[in-house]
Amino acid sequence: MRAYPGPSNGTFCVNNGVYRKSSRYITMQATTLQDIHRQAAQLSQLLTFTEVCGLLRKSRSGVYKLMASDPSFPRTVKDGEARSARAFFVASEIAAWQQSKLAARDAA
Known part of the structure; x- marks a missing residue:
């Protein structure tokens, strides 16, 4: 699967349960479903x-x-x-x- 760049405002795109951002992506490794939900709750809706x-x-x-x-x-x-x-x-x-x-x- 591909990782899609998010807007420049700091929102993130998901690719196989990984949030990415290196100049344009953020990387947050999630090991469990609870980690994914906890990290997603920190994002702005x-x-x-x-x-x-x-x-x-x-x-x-x-x-x-x-x-x-x-x-x-x-x-x-x-x-x-x-x-x-x-x-x-x-x-x-x-x-x-x-x-x-x-x-x-x-x-x-």
């Missing part, structure tokens, strides 16, 4: 644009408007240098943004 649209109950254009109008909205992580590279959001950043909006509402 990435959400696709479509998943974020579903979570926020907004259309794609609605999320784009939100990105343009709200400077506290999390920025995307690109999966490469190309203009057409897929964009992801970090799930913990989306959750923190949502919690800050709820806290601001409750404080008002």
Whole structure:
């Protein structure tokens, strides 16, 4: 099997239970299934644009408007240098943004 390079943001790609990164890959040897789960729990969960649209109950254009109008909205992580590279959001950043909006509402 091949090892696929991950985006330059520090996410990792799996190849036969090995996470790799030498200039572009990270190497973490996993000996058991529990080790794999423990190491995977340390990685940031990435959400696709479509998943974020579903979570926020907004259309794609609605999320784009939100990105343009709200400077506290999390920025995307690109999966490469190309203009057409897929964009992801970090799930913990989306959750923190949502919690800050709820806290601001409750404080008002």
